[in-house]
Amino acid sequence: EDKVVQSPLSLVVHEGDTVTLNCSYEVTNFRSLLWYKQEKKAPTFLFMLTSSGIEKKSGRLSSILDKKELFSILNITATQTGDSAVYLCAGHNYGQNFVFGPGTRLSVLP
Amino acid sequence: DTEVTQTPKHLVMGMTNKKSLKCEQHMGHRAMYWYKQKAKKPPELMFVYSYEKLSINESVPSRFSPECPNSSLLNLHLHALQPEDSALYLCASSLLPGEYISYEQYFGPGTRLTVT
Numbered sequence: 016e017d018k019v020v021q022s023p024l025s026l027v028v029h030e031g032d033t034v035t036l037n038c039s040y041e042v043t044n045f046r047s048l049l050w051y052k053q054e055k056k057a058p059t060f061l062f063m064l065t066s067s068g069i070e071k072k073s074g075r076l077s078s079i080l081d082k083k084e085l086f087s088i089l090n091i092t093a094t095q096t097g098d099s100a101v102y103l104c105a106g107h108n109y110g111q112n113f114v115f116g117p118g119t120r121l122s123v124l125p
Numbered sequence: 126d127t128e129v130t131q132t133p134k135h136l137v138m139g140m141t142n143k144k145s146l147k148c149e150q151h152m153g154h155r156a157m158y159w160y161k162q163k164a165k166k167p168p169e170l171m172f173v174y175s176y177e178k179l180s181i182n183e184s185v186p187s188r189f190s191p192e193c194p195n196s197s198l199l200n201l202h203l204h205a206l207q208p209e210d211s212a213l214y215l216c217a218s219s220l221l222p223g224e225y226i227s228y229e230q231y232f233g234p235g236t237r238l239t240v241t
Binding site: 049056057058059060063103110111112113114115116117118 | 156158166167168169170173175180181215221229230231232233234235
């Protein structure tokens, strides 16, 4: 059965800190790994990763995929209180199935 | 327009009621999804429609009945639900894998369903 695991499940940091969120996956016929940010409502898309070793960046956020180790990380530098959210990663396979991990709840204190 | 809309925002229904959730997108996406999300849990995939045809049903009970009347609309018909079905129901859409490189999902705001 396909599975996505995230760590840590919860993280509390102070503004300005850098955080690294982890995601490991076991997805049959793997196609891509996606990261989402969920605040109070629906998840919003952050990154889609399909190739190993190519870093994707968007402002203070960056992410990379290791398809050999079945692993991805999401980095957030110079965190702000607005970064407080649940960060979800999801494995996507060629069968169009999306399997979500449990999420990492990030709290950024002022 | 990168918006997925869902109605209603909130719904309270009894176990004998019949109700429907609606989802709409105008991004030309040919894949549409229903997810169920319980509090402090990740979204769980329920159904996937590709080209208006049901392609994935994740063993969802028959009291949930999806319908895709056209490429922009997705409905979820509810009947004889149980209190444990109370959750946030999320709709999402995406381009179909294989058509384009980028196929991230866009989520609607969700319908918060309470079954009494």
